[in-house]
Amino acid sequence: MRKSLLAFALAAGVLAPGAHAAERIAVLTSDVAEIVVALGASGEVVARDRASRMRELAHASEIGFMRSLSAETIASSRPTLAIGSSAAQPPTLWPQLRAVGVRAEQVSLAEDGSDFAQAIRRVGSLIDKRAAADALARDWQAKMSPRKPTARRYLVSYDGAMVAGRGTPADTLIAAAGGVNAAAGIQGYKVLSREAWRTLAPDVIVLAAHNTPVHGGAAQFAKRPEIAATAAGRSGKVVEMSARDAMMVTLDSPAVVDRLRRL
Numbered sequence: 662m663r664k665s666l667l668a669f670a671l672a673a674g675v676l677a678p679g680a681h682a683a684e685r686i687a688v689l690t691s692d693v694a695e696i697v698v699a700l701g702a703s704g705e706v707v708a709r710d711r712a713s714r715m716r717e718l719a720h721a722s723e724i725g726f727m728r729s730l731s732a733e734t735i736a737s738s739r740p741t742l743a744i745g746s747s748a749a750q751p752p753t754l755w756p757q758l759r760a761v762g763v764r765a766e767q768v769s770l771a772e773d774g775s776d777f778a779q780a781i782r783r784v785g786s787l788i789d790k791r792a793a794a795d796a797l798a799r800d801w802q803a804k805m806s807p808r809k810p811t812a813r814r815y816l817v818s819y820d821g822a823m824v825a826g827r828g829t830p831a832d833t834l835i836a837a838a839g840g841v842n843a844a845a846g847i848q849g850y851k852v853l854s855r856e857a858w859r860t861l862a863p864d865v866i867v868l869a870a871h872n873t874p875v876h877g878g879a880a881q882f883a884k885r886p887e888i889a890a891t892a893a894g895r896s897g898k899v900v901e902m903s904a905r906d907a908m909m910v911t912l913d914s915p916a917v918v919d920r921l922r923r924l
Contacts, residue, residue, distance in 0.1 A: 689727060699797060773910075
């Protein structure tokens, strides 16, 4: 999916030289890093968060994990512009960067990622790629159009205990897939009791793959009595996905939505 969107960006002419002075960009979150790359500004990136591992950014200095960033570490790369989404933490990071003279722009404020198309356009404005960003945003929005509603109930879990409720990126992805978030009665993230897993009656359970040592993997998790008693457990619909795919809204989200739809 990332390759197809990059190809779309190339076809739209986003890699043509711009008239603006080159920035020294620090991308603080992987969702924003992907936008910068798709808009053809990877050569201006001097620093990136740990999750932004695209080959186009291999030259950039690593500044740490996006959930625990240091203004001092970022500033040491001498960026003229720092861009990130609401995933960049702690909240004090933004004023700290501005205090040391770095232009710091938070382009996505919605915790559920529902403003991602606006974020694409905002990034385009900041790096002087407005027309290309608008085209990319429109293409992404079209591919994220909600699918026909179903009654299929999804639970997305970080570690086999904590689930994503309403107001989260997972909730946005489930809605786009036409599904029902079985944890919609929960605001944000919450650790469930074992009995609650059974009560919420999921048809599909998605586990973050990097936490396999914690939850034991999809096959093992499905054998738990409270999971085996659910439709997800009985039908083999306990699966693993990367946390980035299942718990973030990104340029790749249309493909993730299609995958959720097929489960």
